[in-house]
Amino acid sequence: MIYLDNAATTLKKPEQVIDAVVYAMGNFGNASRGAHGYSLDASRMIFGTRQKIADMFGCPGADHVIFTSNATESLNMAINGIISPGDRVITTDLEHNSVLRPLYRLENESHISLGFVPSDRKGCLRLSDFEKLVTDRTKAVVCTHASNLTGNIVDIAEIGKIARRHGALFIVDASQTAGFVNINMEKMNIDVLCFSGHKGLMGPQGTGALLVRDGIEIRPFKTGGTGVQSYEKSQPAEYPVRLEAGTLNSHGIAGLSAALDFISATGIDKIEQKENRLLRRFYEQVSGVRGVTVYGDFSSSLHAPVAALNIRSVDSGEISDCLFREYSIATRPGAHCAPRMHEALGTREQGAVRFSFSWFNTEEEIDIAADAVKEIAAKY
Amino acid sequence: MIYLDNAATTLKKPEQVIDAVVYAMGNFGNASRGAHGYSLDASRMIFGTRQKIADMFGCPGADHVIFTSNATESLNMAINGIISPGDRVITTDLEHNSVLRPLYRLENESHISLGFVPSDRKGCLRLSDFEKLVTDRTKAVVCTHASNLTGNIVDIAEIGKIARRHGALFIVDASQTAGFVNINMEKMNIDVLCFSGHKGLMGPQGTGALLVRDGIEIRPFKTGGTGVQSYEKSQPAEYPVRLEAGTLNSHGIAGLSAALDFISATGIDKIEQKENRLLRRFYEQVSGVRGVTVYGDFSSSLHAPVAALNIRSVDSGEISDCLFREYSIATRPGAHCAPRMHEALGTREQGAVRFSFSWFNTEEEIDIAADAVKEIAAKY
Numbered sequence: 001m002i003y004l005d006n007a008a009t010t011l012k013k014p015e016q017v018i019d020a021v022v023y024a025m026g027n028f029g030n031a032s033r034g035a036h037g038y039s040l041d042a043s044r045m046i047f048g049t050r051q052k053i054a055d056m057f058g059c060p061g062a063d064h065v066i067f068t069s070n071a072t073e074s075l076n077m078a079i080n081g082i083i084s085p086g087d088r089v090i091t092t093d094l095e096h097n098s099v100l101r102p103l104y105r106l107e108n109e110s111h112i113s114l115g116f117v118p119s120d121r122k123g124c125l126r127l128s129d130f131e132k133l134v135t136d137r138t139k140a141v142v143c144t145h146a147s148n149l150t151g152n153i154v155d156i157a158e159i160g161k162i163a164r165r166h167g168a169l170f171i172v173d174a175s176q177t178a179g180f181v182n183i184n185m186e187k188m189n190i191d192v193l194c195f196s197g198h199k200g201l202m203g204p205q206g207t208g209a210l211l212v213r214d215g216i217e218i219r220p221f222k223t224g225g226t227g228v229q230s231y232e233k234s235q236p237a238e239y240p241v242r243l244e245a246g247t248l249n250s251h252g253i254a255g256l257s258a259a260l261d262f263i264s265a266t267g268i269d270k271i272e273q274k275e276n277r278l279l280r281r282f283y284e285q286v287s288g289v290r291g292v293t294v295y296g297d298f299s300s301s302l303h304a305p306v307a308a309l310n311i312r313s314v315d316s317g318e319i320s321d322c323l324f325r326e327y328s329i330a331t332r333p334g335a336h337c338a339p340r341m342h343e344a345l346g347t348r349e350q351g352a353v354r355f356s357f358s359w360f361n362t363e364e365e366i367d368i369a370a371d372a373v374k375e376i377a378a379k380y
Numbered sequence: 381m382i383y384l385d386n387a388a389t390t391l392k393k394p395e396q397v398i399d400a401v402v403y404a405m406g407n408f409g410n411a412s413r414g415a416h417g418y419s420l421d422a423s424r425m426i427f428g429t430r431q432k433i434a435d436m437f438g439c440p441g442a443d444h445v446i447f448t449s450n451a452t453e454s455l456n457m458a459i460n461g462i463i464s465p466g467d468r469v470i471t472t473d474l475e476h477n478s479v480l481r482p483l484y485r486l487e488n489e490s491h492i493s494l495g496f497v498p499s500d501r502k503g504c505l506r507l508s509d510f511e512k513l514v515t516d517r518t519k520a521v522v523c524t525h526a527s528n529l530t531g532n533i534v535d536i537a538e539i540g541k542i543a544r545r546h547g548a549l550f551i552v553d554a555s556q557t558a559g560f561v562n563i564n565m566e567k568m569n570i571d572v573l574c575f576s577g578h579k580g581l582m583g584p585q586g587t588g589a590l591l592v593r594d595g596i597e598i599r600p601f602k603t604g605g606t607g608v609q610s611y612e613k614s615q616p617a618e619y620p621v622r623l624e625a626g627t628l629n630s631h632g633i634a635g636l637s638a639a640l641d642f643i644s645a646t647g648i649d650k651i652e653q654k655e656n657r658l659l660r661r662f663y664e665q666v667s668g669v670r671g672v673t674v675y676g677d678f679s680s681s682l683h684a685p686v687a688a689l690n691i692r693s694v695d696s697g698e699i700s701d702c703l704f705r706e707y708s709i710a711t712r713p714g715a716h717c718a719p720r721m722h723e724a725l726g727t728r729e730q731g732a733v734r735f736s737f738s739w740f741n742t743e744e745e746i747d748i749a750a751d752a753v754k755e756i757a758a759k760y
Contacts, residue, residue, distance in 0.1 A: 247389060
């Protein structure tokens with residue numbers, strides 16, 4: 001079995017991630033909900049993990065790292081907590097439904113106005129379009145760091161400068177890049193950074209984070225028990241409890257913590273180089289094959305470890321099924337929750353077969369996958 | 381070490397729960413996000429777990445079981461998704477901040493009107509007060525099944541009848557009772573049932589559920605990727621995807637599934653009997669001790685496995701610390717996120733030391749804890 005659906009979730013986790021979850025499940029109480037050792041052990045681990053995340057992503061402080069259950073929750077918190085009725089928001093055609101649907105809802109219910117930076121047929125955005133659309137009346141720019149469909153990386157450092165120049169807040173969806181490429185909130189002018197823990201960060205499902213720069217006010221999304229200030233009728237104003245209500249997933253966060261250690265010890269640069277090498281190896285073998293269309297722009301040196309393709313006009317679901325049944329290769333077909341991206345690529349009906357790679361994939365697996373694509377292309 | 385903070389989270393999980401999480405972390409892809417085996421295995425497990433939950437709680441169908449990250453999220457979804465500006469809502473003094481804070485927010489921002497069924501000094505509610513407060517203008521009754529502080533059980537079957545008679549929706553917080561006592565949505569006229577997976581259900585942290593009766597419309601809380609209907613601008617209308625956005629925590633849910641099997645095999649009746657026996661054994665030893673005040677009503681045959689007490693006027697934090705440091709017994713002091721309950725008991729300043737029991741506690745542990753209370757009471 002060859003697992004090439006790592007952009008959905010990484011299947012293979014570092015061994016210490018599983019060990020950490022097992023340890024947590026046997027030893028951790030409810031974090032911040034008691035003063036006994038089991039609770040304090042969970043609290044300390046969680047604080048330590050906040051610090052690791054803050055350090056990895058250039059976030060001003062551990063207390064500004066908020067744990068969520070996935071990137072979608074982080075993005076809902078950021079979008080619903082920052083954008084107010086009547087606001088103007090700029091976003092892009094590359095976005096996932098986790099950005100689009102919260103924005104569409106606000107457009108519908110709170111009469112915000114949305115501007116979309118258009119994608120070209122290669123899935124690329126132009127910085128000049130951001131320059132045109134982002135004005136002093138813009139409340140926020142919400143942008144993915146990489147398309148989950150094409151893998152094209154967006155130049156968030158430059159977009160951050162544009163947003164900052166106009167006083168717009170910059171909210172970044174790093175679901176496809178966290179753990180794969182270096183991100184620094186401070187240097188890139190990112191105000192809110194959102195990601196999941198179970199993709200490139202190789203942690204357990206049920207984990208995600210929202211990182212918020214100093215001085216940014218995000219209205220609480222969920223409210224409830226915080227273990228502190230229990231007589232206040234409203235959620236405490238301080239981060240992280242401002243945005244965290246109820247029992248934290250200390251079992252999952254313990255696994256994420258171990259995954260962060262693995263990534264730090266390995267080095268994000270090294271991870272990026274290896275995954276990029278796998279991606280290029282795959283791309284070079286399949287891109288010239290007759291009948292195969294690979295989407296996205298591979299001319300840039302930086303590209304998320306994702307390649308989406310189609311074989312002639314065959315439905316992507318049929319190709320993906322064939323890959324799994326006949327070659328034991330797991331890929332993902334269809335829309336990938338990226339409707340505007342498919343419109344831009346002209347693949348709304350066909351969808352696309354996405355191959356996505358991780359640190360644990362091997363060159364041999366890549367070659368088998370590329371050979372399979374070639375064989376299927378010859379058959380259809 | 382004796383862990384008696386099971387109302388916060390059960391520390392000891394059945395072994396198969398940990399095994400199931402380990403298996404999931406090595407074998408599950410992203411549920412509903414692909415058609416390959418790893419994704420389908422996760423999807424099948426998740427559907428099967430929905431069915432087990434529906435069966436256990438008398439929910440009309442597996443598709444009406446929504447997975448959340450904890451009970452707080454479930455309650456936020458239910459309260460924010462059902463109650464509209466101007467609505468009248470009846471709730472009680474027994475509620476946790478996971479009910480109170482969402483309601484207070486709506487009171488503040490959406491001008492809903494709140495009616496509170498008062499608690500007496502023993503933490504009891506009177507059904508006649510529900511009869512008085514619930515009228516045909518009431519949109520919903522939101523009520524806990526048991527106080528997380530005193531352990532008093534509320535007669536939700538009777539309250540369900542009152543709510544139904546007046547056409548009010550009945551939202552129940554079963555955080556302290558799910559897995560400990562039989563609950564049947566159909567028979568008890570419960571419209572929405574909310575609970576966490578990591579307390580009495582003995583599953584992993586990061587799990588919870590919301591169960592909704594047929595025909596009840598809950599507006600989406602989070603919106604985002606669903607893996608289906610990706611070209612729709614809004615969240616799909618069908619449950620469960622209507623309320624589930626983003627990657628589900630299949631690792632945690634796998635553990636919860638194994639925990640449900642353990643509970644079913646053991647029998648909820650048997651669990652209730654054992655935990656009740658432990659509770660009574662503790663209560664009988666400490667309730668008559670000079671200087672010890674035990675809160676709540678122990679005259680009823682049904683009582684959640686929770687006993688809160690104080691020793692004279694000593695701060696509950698000091699007693700709880702002493703129990704942990706000198707006796708290695710983990711309890712929880714303070715407010716327990718139940719501000720109105722403390723007001724009713726007259727323990728706002730002192731808080732209370734909560735002892736809460738699980739299936740895995742032993743009579744020997746209970747006796748050690750009771751002896752410790754006696755010793756401390758003699759010292760202070």
